[in-house]
Amino acid sequence: MAEIRIKNVAKNFGSYQALHDINLTIADQEFMVLLGASGCGKSTLLRIIAGLETATTGEVWISGRRVDHLSPKDRGISMVFQNYAVFPHLTVFENIGFGLRMQKLPDDEVKRRVERTAGLMHIEQLLKRYSGELSGGQRQRVAVARALAMEPDVILMDEPLSNLDALLRMEMRAELKGVLAESRTTAIYVTHDQVEAMSMADRISVMHQGKIVQAASPIEVYRDPAAEFVASFIGNPPMNFLPAEAAGSGRWTVAGQSFEGPANGKDLKWAIRPEDLRIADQGFGARAKVVEPLGAHLLVTCDVEGHQFRAVLDSELSVKPGDVLTLAPQEGRGRWFDPETTLSVA
Amino acid sequence: MEARLLPYFLILPVTLFLCLFFLYPFALVAQQAFGTENGFSLDNFREVVTYWKFPISMKNTFLLAAAVVPIQLALSLLMATMVTKMQKGRDLVLYIWTIPLGISDLAAGIIWLAIFEQSGFLNSMMVGLGVTEQPMSLLSYQTPWVVFLAIMLAEIWRATAIMLVILVAGIGLIPKEYYEAADVFGASRWKQFTRITLPLLRPSLQTALVLRVILAFEVFAVVAALGGTIFPVLMGEIYAYQFDLQNGGAAAALAIIVLIISIVFTLIIIRALRVPKGATI
Numbered sequence: 071m072a073e074i075r076i077k078n079v080a081k082n083f084g085s086y087q088a089l090h091d092i093n094l095t096i097a098d099q100e101f102m103v104l105l106g107a108s109g110c111g112k113s114t115l116l117r118i119i120a121g122l123e124t125a126t127t128g129e130v131w132i133s134g135r136r137v138d139h140l141s142p143k144d145r146g147i148s149m150v151f152q153n154y155a156v157f158p159h160l161t162v163f164e165n166i167g168f169g170l171r172m173q174k175l176p177d178d179e180v181k182r183r184v185e186r187t188a189g190l191m192h193i194e195q196l197l198k199r200y201s202g203e204l205s206g207g208q209r210q211r212v213a214v215a216r217a218l219a220m221e222p223d224v225i226l227m228d229e230p231l232s233n234l235d236a237l238l239r240m241e242m243r244a245e246l247k248g249v250l251a252e253s254r255t256t257a258i259y260v261t262h263d264q265v266e267a268m269s270m271a272d273r274i275s276v277m278h279q280g281k282i283v284q285a286a287s288p289i290e291v292y293r294d295p296a297a298e299f300v301a302s303f304i305g306n307p308p309m310n311f312l313p314a315e316a317a318g319s320g321r322w323t324v325a326g327q328s329f330e331g332p333a334n335g336k337d338l339k340w341a342i343r344p345e346d347l348r349i350a351d352q353g354f355g356a357r358a359k360v361v362e363p364l365g366a367h368l369l370v371t372c373d374v375e376g377h378q379f380r381a382v383l384d385s386e387l388s389v390k391p392g393d394v395l396t397l398a399p400q401e402g403r404g405r406w407f408d409p410e411t412t413l414s415v416a
Numbered sequence: 417m418e419a420r421l422l423p424y425f426l427i428l429p430v431t432l433f434l435c436l437f438f439l440y441p442f443a444l445v446a447q448q449a450f451g452t453e454n455g456f457s458l459d460n461f462r463e464v465v466t467y468w469k470f471p472i473s474m475k476n477t478f479l480l481a482a483a484v485v486p487i488q489l490a491l492s493l494l495m496a497t498m499v500t501k502m503q504k505g506r507d508l509v510l511y512i513w514t515i516p517l518g519i520s521d522l523a524a525g526i527i528w529l530a531i532f533e534q535s536g537f538l539n540s541m542m543v544g545l546g547v548t549e550q551p552m553s554l555l556s557y558q559t560p561w562v563v564f565l566a567i568m569l570a571e572i573w574r575a576t577a578i579m580l581v582i583l584v585a586g587i588g589l590i591p592k593e594y595y596e597a598a599d600v601f602g603a604s605r606w607k608q609f610t611r612i613t614l615p616l617l618r619p620s621l622q623t624a625l626v627l628r629v630i631l632a633f634e635v636f637a638v639v640a641a642l643g644g645t646i647f648p649v650l651m652g653e654i655y656a657y658q659f660d661l662q663n664g665g666a667a668a669a670l671a672i673i674v675l676i677i678s679i680v681f682t683l684i685i686i687r688a689l690r691v692p693k694g695a696t697i
């Protein structure tokens with residue numbers, strides 16, 4: 071049972087607070103993705119779990135054991151480093167087998183595991199080379215193979231596929247997910263690529279400025295963002311926002327349209343995903359500004375009462391800049407946010 | 417200027433300097449060593465090698481190097497690791513440890529002579545503590561091993577820092593992330609030292625050892641101060657040929673022998689600590 075509990079973890083670097091009161095539980099065998107913009111504290115959190123960084127306050131528990139005082143090697147984890155940390159003086163084989171050698175496993179077992187994980191990462195032909203002779207992407211795969219070869223209970227991965235080309239990355243994504251599910255490994259996976267996050271995660275923790283804003287399943291993060299930040303970070307293009315004026319008894323006026331919403335006294339923001347809009351007889355009057363044909367869809371950036379508003383429409387439509395479209399939201403897809411707290415309002 | 421020629425142009429001053437102050441004197445020494453009135457000959461070499469003091473001074477020089485260099489290597493590695501691990505006061509400690517570097521080797525020899533002499537600190541202390549009744553003559557023919565020990569101590573004290581400085585710089589160049597990875601993958605502190613630090617330190621170890629071993633074969637002033645004629649070494653013999661016996665040819669021949677020994681050891685060290693082909697460090 072490799073469950074990870076992070077309780078009230080905060081981290082200061084001098085006067086700069088990189089992490090604020092993080093609370094997170096990652097279930098046994100769960101694939102948790104930490105998603106956030108550059109500099110939001112993903113690596114710092116991962117390194118605290120690994121024991122490479124000490125939390126200023128808070129506790130880390132792995133498999134029901136408090137591990138704060140344990141050194142990384144006693145935590146039952148294995149890790150892929152953001153900067154790879156592949157040893158330059160060892161061959162690829164010895165790099166992947168490094169941890170196994172430290173455990174004093176017999177040679178044939180080391181060989182078996184190294185060859186298996188190298189095969190998974192498609193680097194079996196590189197085993198005799200030194201890492202200095204490898205490309206960045208090859209080196210990164212050595213780092214992943216080295217972590218997998220340990221067959222750990224918990225694997226921590228810091229942007230492990232960031233340096234691969236799109237095709238290889240897609241392939242490795244599936245490969246990695248499959249291997250980890252098969253070996254029942256609990257995984258924490260750091261990325262700032264939301265497609266990667268959506269496609270791999272059991273749950274996504276969205277981080278922003280050292281806080282976890284939302285930790286939920288990919289579809290929930292996408293459908294019901296807990297805060298404006300999540301709504302504008304997840305989804306490509308992100309959600310549209312329009313100001314909503316209270317019209318009394320749970321009715322709201324958004325850009326001239328009347329909607330049913332929360333029974334709330336204050337002004338709110340209304341949000342809709344661009345892909346949840348369609349052309350209708352009744353709806354927002356939107357003047358098209360930029361039209362981008364993306365093949366599968368047509369991305370139209372419009373102006374609704376002075377607010378930028380994007381719609382993903384059918385690629386067969388012919389829309390020109392300057393056209394005025396009438397856009398209606400799909401039933402039940404609008405969301406409400408409190409502009410003061412930026413949190414979602416039900 | 418053509419880009420192809422520029423590098424040569426830039427190293428020209430250094431090359432001229434080296435030719436003038438190194439190659440030219442070297443040629444003169446070689447000429448002196450190999451030349452007599454009747455042209456090229458090995459007479460000078462024959463003379464120095466068959467002299468009764470040659471095997472002893474050769475043996476002493478090697479013995480001293482063999483005793484001192486490994487200890488210095490271990491010590492400087494230990495000290496460099498300690499300094500690197502320090503959070504505060506690191507520079508201060510490093511400065512203090514490198515003070516002996518600023519002292520000339522003769523002065524260092526005299527400092528240690530002041531300790532070991534019959535009227536020196538060590539004797540005063542032992543008498544003061546009642547360990548011995550009378551000051552003893554420590555550096556004498558009767559106790560050659562004390563002489564050897566005193567020279568060893570002085571050499572270790574004097575010349576460990578030169579390796580230390582090189583190794584500290586070398587360790588500082590090893591990225592921290594390798595230790596983090598080693599930590600995660602279960603390497604103990606000792607394993608990190610043998611599997612990460614030592615292999616990645618090979619270029620610095622090469623430099624430090626080559627420098628130190630060459631210096632060990634050139635040991636002179638410390639030995640002269642502490643051992644005098646009790647402990648003859650190669651450099652002392654060169655000095656004796658040149659200034660006591662006024663035999664420049666023999667001195668030059670012996671100097672060339674020392675040079676050859678130094679070159680051989682340099683090659684051995686470079687080969688032993690070479691980085692495998694393809695591994696970048």
Ligand SMILES: Nc1ncnc2c1ncn2[C@@H]1O[C@H](COP(=O)(O)OP(=O)(O)OP(=O)(O)O)[C@@H](O)[C@H]1O
Binds near residue numbers: 106111112
């Ligand atoms: N050792 C350190 N000393 C001082 N500040 C640090 C240190 N490590 C990280 N920080 C700061 O903490 C913040 C979070 O850094 P972190 O490396 O966790 O970001 P990240 O989310 O992993 O970003 P990226 O996606 O770019 O890797 C950053 O603002 C960074 O400047």
Ligand SMILES: [Mg+2]
Binds near residue numbers: 112113114
């Ligand atoms: Mg990072």
